[in-house]
Amino acid sequence: MRLRHDPAAAPFVAAHERVLLENDAPAWRGKWRSLFGREQDAPLHLEIGIGRGRFILKSCEARPEVCFLGLELRAEMVMQAIERVKELPENLYLLQLNAQLLPELFTPGEIDVIYINFPDPWPKTKHAKRRLTAPEFLQLYKQVLRDDGEIRFKTDNEELFNWSLLTFEQQGFRLCDVDHDLSEEDSGVITEYEKRFRTKGQPIYYACAVNSV
């Protein structure tokens, strides 16, 4: 996603009361539900790479009972997500940091569902480790997802999709739902990228991968 560096973004998100950065987010490890003022059995869902935030903001509206965390590397994106709404929903906190830090942020099994929507495909083999469905990332997700917790993955990129189906299985996830042409009705909340690809008539690929013990 092309977005120019904006020197105002980092200070803006650092000062926002509903954004946590890599220095303060680990303090909530094992206690995320209490940050939301919810019971310990409340569902906790994490989206990795929220971009401009369409999916997570709409998901918060659709599922008020869920505690949502939206993780994003770039401050510019987080700022744009915040600017979409007057106020962030009470069931949302944003984390501006790298997904590589997940085990420092969550205790084993703390998360119920992880969403990965239209991640950068990194088509060159030498960049494969940067794909959010690379084995290295899947091992991090495995550490923080509960047993039988789910990764819900959408992409427009067939090569990335097929490669990811293999990495899910190789890393101990069970595929429970695979769709090579996900309909709009079955898609649930539509992401910003998804909206663009659907307008162009491109197929959307979807997989749900379960953390098998």
Ligand SMILES: C[S@@+](CC[C@H](N)C(=O)[O-])C[C@H]1O[C@@H](n2cnc3c(N)ncnc32)[C@H](O)[C@@H]1O
């Ligand atoms: C192509 S955009 C997709 C945005 C959104 N999910 C959508 O479907 O519209 C991918 C996003 O993932 C973020 N991202 C990439 N690698 C990341 C990482 N290691 N940790 C956190 N966010 C990451 C990027 O900054 C970018 O905003």
